[in-house]
Amino acid sequence: MEGTLPLFDWRPTSPSDPEPAVVAAAAQAVAPSVLIFDCETTGTDRVRDQIIELCIQRGLSDDCPSTQIKTWRIKPQVAIHPGAQAVHGIKQEDLDDCPAFAKLADEIAAAFATADVIVGYNITFDIDMLQAEYAR
Numbered sequence: 001m002e003g004t005l006p007l008f009d010w011r012p013t014s015p016s017d018p019e020p021a022v023v024a025a026a027a028q029a030v031a032p033s034v035l036i037f038d039c040e041t042t043g044t045d046r047v048r049d050q051i052i053e054l055c056i057q058r059g060l061s062d063d064c065p066s067t068q069i070k071t072w073r074i075k076p077q078v079a080i081h082p083g084a085q086a087v088h089g090i091k092q093e094d095l096d097d098c099p100a101f102a103k104l105a106d107e108i109a110a111a112f113a114t115a116d117v118i119v120g121y122n123i124t125f126d127i128d129m130l131q132a133e134y135a136r
Contacts, residue, residue, distance in 0.1 A: 039129055049076075051133055074104065
C-alpha cells in the first residue's frame with residue numbers, strides 16, 4: 001500500500017476530541033474520493049498476527065456522501081490473542097466460515113485503488129498489518 005496517498009491518522013488527545021471534525025477537515029483538504037478504513041486483528045505483532053476484519057467507508061464530501069460501506073470478515077491462520085479479543089469481541093468461531101485473506105486480496109486492493117486519500121484511527125498500524133497480509 002505504499003505510494004503517494006496522503007494519510008490522516010486521528011488519535012484522541014482528550015475525551016472531547018471530535019473525530020468527525022478531523023475527518024471533515026481531511027475531506028475538505030483533498031479530492032472527493034476519501035476512504036476511511038479500520039481493521040481488527042488477532043493481535044499487535046505485525047509479523048505474526050493477521051487481519052480478521054476490515055471495514056471501509058467511502059465519502060464524507062459534498063460530492064460523495066458517506067453511504068458506501070463494506071466489511072470483510074477474514075479467517076486467520078493463527079489464534080486470536082485474548083487481549084485483542086477483549087478489544088474487538090470477535091471470536092475464532094465467528095470466523096470459521098469466512099474466507100482467508102488471499103481469497104479477498106484482489107477485492108480489497110480494488111477498494112483502495114480509487115482512493116485519493118485514506119483516513120483512519122491509528123492508521124499506521126492498520127497499514128502495516130495490511131502490508132504484512134499482502135506480503136504473505
